[in-house]
Amino acid sequence: MRIAITTSAKLSEEGRQYAKTFAEQLGYPYVERGDESLHKWFKQYDILYIWTSHGWEAQNGEGYRYAYHPGTAMFRYKRFKQGDIEPFLTAVQLQPGDSFLDTTLGFGADCLMASVVVGVRGKVMGVEKSPVLSFLFQQSQQLADLRLPELTAALKRIECVEQDALAFLKLQQDNSFDVVYLDPMFEESIEEATNFKTHKVFAAGDTLSKEWVQEALRVAKRRVVVKAHYSSSVFSDYGFEQQIRKTSKFHFGFIDKELEAGT
Ligand SMILES: C[S@@+](CC[C@H](N)C(=O)[O-])C[C@H]1O[C@@H](n2cnc3c(N)ncnc32)[C@H](O)[C@@H]1O
Numbered sequence: 281m282r283i284a285i286t287t288s289a290k291l292s293e294e295g296r297q298y299a300k301t302f303a304e305q306l307g308y309p310y311v312e313r314g315d316e317s318l319h320k321w322f323k324q325y326d327i328l329y330i331w332t333s334h335g336w337e338a339q340n341g342e343g344y345r346y347a348y349h350p351g352t353a354m355f356r357y358k359r360f361k362q363g364d365i366e367p368f369l370t371a372v373q374l375q376p377g378d379s380f381l382d383t384t385l386g387f388g389a390d391c392l393m394a395s396v397v398v399g400v401r402g403k404v405m406g407v408e409k410s411p412v413l414s415f416l417f418q419q420s421q422q423l424a425d426l427r428l429p430e431l432t433a434a435l436k437r438i439e440c441v442e443q444d445a446l447a448f449l450k451l452q453q454d455n456s457f458d459v460v461y462l463d464p465m466f467e468e469s470i471e472e473a474t475n476f477k478t479h480k481v482f483a484a485g486d487t488l489s490k491e492w493v494q495e496a497l498r499v500a501k502r503r504v505v506v507k508a509h510y511s512s513s514v515f516s517d518y519g520f521e522q523q524i525r526k527t528s529k530f531h532f533g534f535i536d537k538e539l540e541a542g543t
Pocket residue numbers: 351382383384385386387388389390391407408409410413443444445446463464465466482483484485486487
């Protein structure tokens with residue numbers, strides 16, 4: 281993927297200088313934007329990382345533009361703090377001090393909830409295959425202020441690795457994370473999810489495989505959790521116990537390690 285760095289139009293001299301130095305330090309080409317449209321640069325580059333007065337954005341040649349956002353985490357966190365049931369947390373069963381691996385980080389909304397629960401003694405790691413999404417996440421997580429100190433601190437504690445999930449899992453020792461999570465892009469479309477379309481443009485579209493699930497089971501100490509469309513065959517194909525939620529189009533499923541070992 282050919283990637284270069286630029287800035288938004290009419291950005292201050294200071295902002296342009298920041299982007300230029302950043303590009304030099306990370307080894308990306310820097311293109312001087314001026315007041316011109318970005319159009320011509322897409323003959324040379326697939327993606328532009330754009331430094332704006334609000335932080336980093338990514339744009340592709342079709343005009344899709346994307347920036348980090350915490351997604352559903354803000355309202356899920358507020359509802360969780362009010363004592364409401366949080367289906368993801370019910371599925372992963374994390375405790376303070378636990379370690380959690382999301383093999384499909386995206387913008388880390390689920391990791392953020394996990395990070396709140398496992399706290400400073402715990403560990404949350406997310407693997408993301410798309411270089412664009414991992415760049416936006418990693419660069420934004422340190423700058424982000426989610427206006428809720430506990431949530432902002434939880435975001436900063438997430439460790440993001442840009443890699444293919446299976447390749448990453450193969451490098452991990454047996455039982456090295458309490459819970460391993462699998463949440464690839466849905467094959468079935470969920471039309472009401474407004475950010476989903478743009479996320480899909482920049483995301484890796486891999487679907488779950490037997491080897492991916494087997495490796496997750498080897499690396500998990502207690503439980504492997506999957507999220508999928510309610511009608512997906514992944515639950516029965518790979519032996520996940522599907523948690524039925526009548527009001528939601530996506531369901532969680534889990535396999536417990538002890539039960540797996542006993543069968
Ligand atoms: C549905 S999103 C995950 C959302 C995430 N759980 C959250 O809470 O925001 C799926 C993500 O998995 C990533 N992905 C797909 N295949 C992958 C793979 N083989 N390895 C790592 N990440 C992958 C996609 O790029 C996408 O960002």
